[in-house]
Amino acid sequence: xxxxxxxxxxxxxxxxxxxxxxxxxxxxxxxxxxxxxxxxxxxxxxxxxxxxxxxxxxxxxxxxxxxxxxxxxxxxxxxxxxxxxxxxxxxxxxxxxxxxxxxxxxxxxxxxxxxxxxxxxxxxxxxxxxxxxxxxxxxxxxxxxxxxxxxxxxxxxxxxxxxxxxxxxxxxxxxxxxxxxxxxxxxxxxxxxxxxxxxxxxxxxxxxxxxxxxxxxxxxxxxxxxxxxxxxxxxxxxxxxxxxxxxxxxxxxxxxxxxxxxxxxxxxxxxxxxxxxxxxxxxxxxxxxxxxxxxxxxxxxxxxxxxxxxxxxxxxxxxxxxxxxxxxxxxxxxxxxxxxxxxxxxxxxxxxxxxxxxxxxxxxxxxxxxxxxxxxxxxxxxxxxxxxxxxxxxxxxxxxxxxxxxxxxxxxxxxxxxxxx
Amino acid sequence: xxxxxxxxxxxxxxxxxxxxxxxxxxxxxxxxxxxxxxxxxxxxxxxxxxxxxxxxxxxxxxxxxxxxxxxxxxxxxxxxxxxxxxxxxxxxxxxxxxxxxxxxxxxxxxxxxxxxxxxxxxxxxxxxxxxxxxxxxxxxxxxxxxxxxxxxxxxxxxxxxxxxxxxxxxxxxxxxxxxxxxxxxxxxxxxxxxxxxxxxxxxxxxxxxxxxxxxxxxxxxxxxxxxxxxxxxxxxxxxxxxxxxxxxxxxxxxxxxxxxxxxxxxxxxxxxxxxxxxxxxxxxxxxxxxxxxxxxxxxxxxxxxxxxxxxxxxxxxxxxxxxxxxxxxxxxxxxxxxxxxxxxxxxxxxxxxxxxxxxxxxxxxxxxxxxxxxxxxxxxxxxxxxxxxxxxxxxxxxxxxxxxxxxxxxxxxxxxxxxxx
Numbered sequence: 001x002x003x004x005x006x007x008x009x010x011x012x013x014x015x016x017x018x019x020x021x022x023x024x025x026x027x028x029x030x031x032x033x034x035x036x037x038x039x040x041x042x043x044x045x046x047x048x049x050x051x052x053x054x055x056x057x058x059x060x061x062x063x064x065x066x067x068x069x070x071x072x073x074x075x076x077x078x079x080x081x082x083x084x085x086x087x088x089x090x091x092x093x094x095x096x097x098x099x100x101x102x103x104x105x106x107x108x109x110x111x112x113x114x115x116x117x118x119x120x121x122x123x124x125x126x127x128x129x130x131x132x133x134x135x136x137x138x139x140x141x142x143x144x145x146x147x148x149x150x151x152x153x154x155x156x157x158x159x160x161x162x163x164x165x166x167x168x169x170x171x172x173x174x175x176x177x178x179x180x181x182x183x184x185x186x187x188x189x190x191x192x193x194x195x196x197x198x199x200x201x202x203x204x205x206x207x208x209x210x211x212x213x214x215x216x217x218x219x220x221x222x223x224x225x226x227x228x229x230x231x232x233x234x235x236x237x238x239x240x241x242x243x244x245x246x247x248x249x250x251x252x253x254x255x256x257x258x259x260x261x262x263x264x265x266x267x268x269x270x271x272x273x274x275x276x277x278x279x280x281x282x283x284x285x286x287x288x289x290x291x292x293x294x295x296x297x298x299x300x301x302x303x304x305x306x307x308x309x310x311x312x313x314x315x316x317x318x319x320x321x322x323x324x325x326x327x328x329x330x331x332x333x334x335x336x337x338x339x340x341x342x343x344x345x346x347x348x349x350x351x352x353x354x355x356x357x358x359x360x361x362x363x364x365x366x367x368x369x370x371x372x373x374x375x376x377x378x379x380x381x382x383x384x385x386x387x388x389x390x391x392x393x394x395x396x397x398x399x400x401x402x403x404x405x406x407x408x409x410x411x412x413x414x415x416x417x418x419x420x421x
Numbered sequence: 422x423x424x425x426x427x428x429x430x431x432x433x434x435x436x437x438x439x440x441x442x443x444x445x446x447x448x449x450x451x452x453x454x455x456x457x458x459x460x461x462x463x464x465x466x467x468x469x470x471x472x473x474x475x476x477x478x479x480x481x482x483x484x485x486x487x488x489x490x491x492x493x494x495x496x497x498x499x500x501x502x503x504x505x506x507x508x509x510x511x512x513x514x515x516x517x518x519x520x521x522x523x524x525x526x527x528x529x530x531x532x533x534x535x536x537x538x539x540x541x542x543x544x545x546x547x548x549x550x551x552x553x554x555x556x557x558x559x560x561x562x563x564x565x566x567x568x569x570x571x572x573x574x575x576x577x578x579x580x581x582x583x584x585x586x587x588x589x590x591x592x593x594x595x596x597x598x599x600x601x602x603x604x605x606x607x608x609x610x611x612x613x614x615x616x617x618x619x620x621x622x623x624x625x626x627x628x629x630x631x632x633x634x635x636x637x638x639x640x641x642x643x644x645x646x647x648x649x650x651x652x653x654x655x656x657x658x659x660x661x662x663x664x665x666x667x668x669x670x671x672x673x674x675x676x677x678x679x680x681x682x683x684x685x686x687x688x689x690x691x692x693x694x695x696x697x698x699x700x701x702x703x704x705x706x707x708x709x710x711x712x713x714x715x716x717x718x719x720x721x722x723x724x725x726x727x728x729x730x731x732x733x734x735x736x737x738x739x740x741x742x743x744x745x746x747x748x749x750x751x752x753x754x755x756x757x758x759x760x761x762x763x764x765x766x767x768x769x770x771x772x773x774x775x776x777x778x779x780x781x782x783x784x785x786x787x788x789x790x791x792x793x794x795x796x797x798x799x800x801x802x803x804x805x806x807x808x809x810x811x812x813x814x815x816x817x818x819x820x821x822x823x824x825x826x827x828x829x830x831x832x833x834x835x836x837x838x839x840x841x842x
Contacts, residue, residue: 016474016477020478054500054504056437057437057440057444057504057508059508061508062504062507065503065504066500068496068499068503069497071496072493072496072497072500075490075492076471076490078489079487079489079490080475080490081478082486082489083482083483083486083487086483087479087481092486093485
C-alpha cells in the first residue's frame, strides 16, 4: 500500500460536475489500495471574484484580511470535494492549512512554509479516511495568523505534505499530459517526456514552461519527493520528475527540451559611467522597486566616452515600475537614458547532457541564424542556454532549435483546449 | 468608555455598498469612545448558494463537511467588513469562531455554545483594534472540529461574546426599528416599545415575534446581557431588552403586546384509549421523529367509549413527519386516526402585569368573540395567553386584542420593506 498525495487546481474544480469527476479519480486511487491525501485550489475563478469584492470595499485591503478572505475559496472547494467523495461511499475529511499543520512565516500574501506537522492528517489516514487539504494557505508560527503562500501555492502545499508524510509520490493534476520537449501548440512533433530530473524541471520552469511552479519543484528537490505531472482529463501517466543529474544513465539524451517565455521585457540603461559599483547601484534601485530581474548583459565600455550600456530583462508587469525608479535615480547614477522594449521573447534550450558537450552553443547559434533569428541577449547556465529575440520570431526560434537538436517524437502531440494553463 | 458588542445579519451585509454602510456605523461607535466587537452573518443569500452547491455534489452531505462549507460564508463577510473599516482609518481584525474562542458541543449543524474564551479578542481590544467575529460558528471542545450553531446563530454568538467580555450592551442590528406592541403591518397604530424584560421578550419570541431568536434571548437572560434591538437603516434607539419582572415599576402597563404566528399546524389524534401513560407514548413517538410540539390539549374522555382526543400544534414543516410517525404507531397506541390541519394561526397576548390582573383572560375571550373569532385551542403561561384560530381570522384577532387592551400608540407605525425578516 502506497501513500499518494494529489493536487487539483482551480480549473479541475470549476463546477460541481468537475468536482464529482475529481472525486471519482480520488476514490479510484483509494480503491486501488492507496492512502490518499489531496491538496485543492479554490474553484475556477472564485479567487478573482473574492479579490473583486475586496476592491469594492477597500482600495488597499490590509494583507491580513485579504488572506482571511482568500482562504475561504479553498475552504469551499475542499468541503465540496470531501462531500462528493463521501457520496461515493468513502470516508473523506477536509482540513484547512492550519488544521493540516502547514506552519508558515508571517508574511501575509507571500508566506513561506517553515514546517508541516500533519498529526491530524496522520490520525485520519490511520482511520482509513481520505484527507482533503486546503492548498495555498497556512498558519504563521508565532502569531497564529492565517497566511497565504503566493502564486503556485497549492502545488507547494501538495509537495510539502508529501515530504512531511513521506509519501511515495506527489501527483500534480493539471490540464496538460505532462512535460514536453517543447510547447505542442508551437511544435507539432513535440515529444512527451516520461521522466526528467529536478534540475531540468527547474530550468524548464524558470525558462517559461508553465506546467509546474518553480517553488514547488525546488521544494520537491530539497526533500526528494517524486513528482508526477499528469492530466486530470485522461489516464495517461504524465511525466515523472525525480532524481538528480548524477543518477542519469550514460545514454541519456544531451538535450531535454526547448522552453519559451513571452512574459518578459528588456530594459537598457544607456551611457552609464563605467566605474566600480555602478552596476550594483542600478540593480539596487531596481530591487528597491521590488522588481525581480532575469538576464543581464553589460557591454565593454567605449574607450572614447568611458561609458557603457547595461541591459536586463524583467517581467513585463514590473516594467513601468522599474523604468520610473531608474528615471528618478538619474542624477545619482548619471546614465543618459532608459530604453524599454516589451516586444521581445525568450527561448531556452535545457539539457543535463549539455555540460559535457561543448558543441551545443555553436549548434544553437547556427540553428537560430539559419532561421533568420537575431540574438539580442544570450545567457547560459550549466544546463541551459537562453536568448532574447524579437517576439515575432519566437515561434520560429523554438521550432528551429527543436529540429536542430532532433527532439521530435514519432507521433504528433495532442493539444488540449486551454493547455498551458 | 463602554464595551459595545454589535451584530449585523445577512441582509445588512448583502452587497459591498451595504458592507461599507455597516463599516461606517461601526467606526462611528468606535469614534464615540467605545471598544467595539462585532458578530457578522454571511452576506445576503450566500449561505443558500453554498447549500445549493453542496446539494449538487452530494445528495446527503456529511454534517461535518457542511459545517466546513457554510463557515466560509462568515469568513468572507467578516474579512470584507474588517477591510471596509480599515479603509476608514481604523484598525480592524477579523476572527473565526474558533479564533475568537467560541467553544461548542460536537453536534455538527446544531452545536451549543459551552464556553467562550476570548483571549485573542481581549488582546486585540487592548491594542485599540475593532474586532470582527464570524457568527454562527465555533469549534468543538474535544475534537477541535469546526461546528455551526443553528438558526439564529449569529444573534447567539453576539450575546455569548457580550457575556464573556462583560460588555455594557449587545446591539442586534436588524431591518426593523425594534419590538412593537403588535406587527405594524397588521396593526396600524402598533406602539414601539422602548424597553421590555427578558421574560416578555422570550414569550414574544416563542409566540412568533421574529425580531429576536429565542435562544439568544435565553442566553442574554442567563448572563444578564442588556440587548438592544435596532435598525441598521436609521439611528433610532430601538428596544432595550433587560431586567426581570421583579424589577418592573409598579405603574408598568399590564400588557406588553400581541404576537402572532402563521408557521404552525394542528394535529389531532382521535379516539385515544384513555389510560395512564398513553399521552406520554404519543409524545414519545412524535419526539422520536425529531418534532418539537408547542401547545397541547386533551379533552375529558367520553364516558361511553372510554376514549379521548389529543390535539397539539407543531411547525408546519414537521407536519408530514409527525403524521407518518403516528400512523405507523397506530397498532401500539390504539387511536382511530390522525387529523392534520395547517390552516390555523396562533395569536398571543404577552404582559408581565397580567399575573396580578385576573380579568385579562375574560377580556381576551370577549374581544375575540366580539370580532367573530372562534377559539380552537387555548393555553396560558404566567405572562402569556395563546389561542389557535382559523388562519383567515388571524389578522382580525390581532387587531381585536390590540384594541381591547388599548395598546395603540399616538402615531402610526412605520413599516419598512421586508420588515419582519
